[in-house]
Amino acid sequence: MFLLDLLLPQRCTCCDLIVDADELLCEECLQQINFCNEDFGTHNKLYRRLQLLFPLRNAFSLMEFEKESLSRKIIHELKYNGRERHGKFFAEWTSERLQFNEREKPTVIVGVPLHPKKKRKRGYNQLDLFNQILGERMKIPVDKEALIRTNFRRSQASKNKARREKTDQGFRLVKPLTHTHFLLTDDVCTTGNTLASCAWELLKEPSNSVSILAIAHES
Numbered sequence: 001m002f003l004l005d006l007l008l009p010q011r012c013t014c015c016d017l018i019v020d021a022d023e024l025l026c027e028e029c030l031q032q033i034n035f036c037n038e039d040f041g042t043h044n045k046l047y048r049r050l051q052l053l054f055p056l057r058n059a060f061s062l063m064e065f066e067k068e069s070l071s072r073k074i075i076h077e078l079k080y081n082g083r084e085r086h087g088k089f090f091a092e093w094t095s096e097r098l099q100f101n102e103r104e105k106p107t108v109i110v111g112v113p114l115h116p117k118k119k120r121k122r123g124y125n126q127l128d129l130f131n132q133i134l135g136e137r138m139k140i141p142v143d144k145e146a147l148i149r150t151n152f153r154r155s156q157a158s159k160n161k162a163r164r165e166k167t168d169q170g171f172r173l174v175k176p177l178t179h180t181h182f183l184l185t186d187d188v189c190t191t192g193n194t195l196a197s198c199a200w201e202l203l204k205e206p207s208n209s210v211s212i213l214a215i216a217h218e219s
Helices: 003-007 045-050 070-080 086-097 117-123 128-138 161-166 193-202
Strands: 059-065 108-111 147-149 171-173 180-189 210-218
Touching: 045 059, 045 086, 045 180, 045 210, 059 070, 059 086, 070 086, 070 180, 070 210, 086 128, 086 210, 128 180, 147 161, 147 193, 171 193, 180 193
Parallel strands: 059 210, 108 180, 180 210
Antiparallel strands: 147 171
């Protein structure tokens, strides 16, 4: 064990119990997470939510995003409290549960981008480390530069549902990608409008297809 592990041991982000350095939660707290336990495909809650918004190939969500839940707490820490490292654990949990055959394996992973102004303020895109680790585990390349956000907006968490649905969200695909099966990732799917805006941009090329992976989705 390293000296740093002795002086500053990893603690469960929920109950503060000391855990292994490669763990986010203790076993007891991990049991509080409401994992979706649904397959990557067309027979799950996330797919049913998104299928009417754009042509969707497959979908997968890791967790339920419930009010006052532990999943909500740790995702908010990832996004707003500088806990970028949480993305590593989410990716590991996802790779343990995400399975697909070679025919349905995506070509590239693309995350919902932050506007540069927001990324500078936060210091990182909360999806970058998640996508990196997931790509390594699933052996799928990641492209952080293909899709950019062209307008700046306030956090979705600060808006009520009606206002979120009216938000004009601009995205642009800056690379000429064709015959590509995108795995588009996001931290939380609420109304689905952000994912739809990204997906329609990726689908401007008719030979492309889009599958969705959300770390969590609102019930």
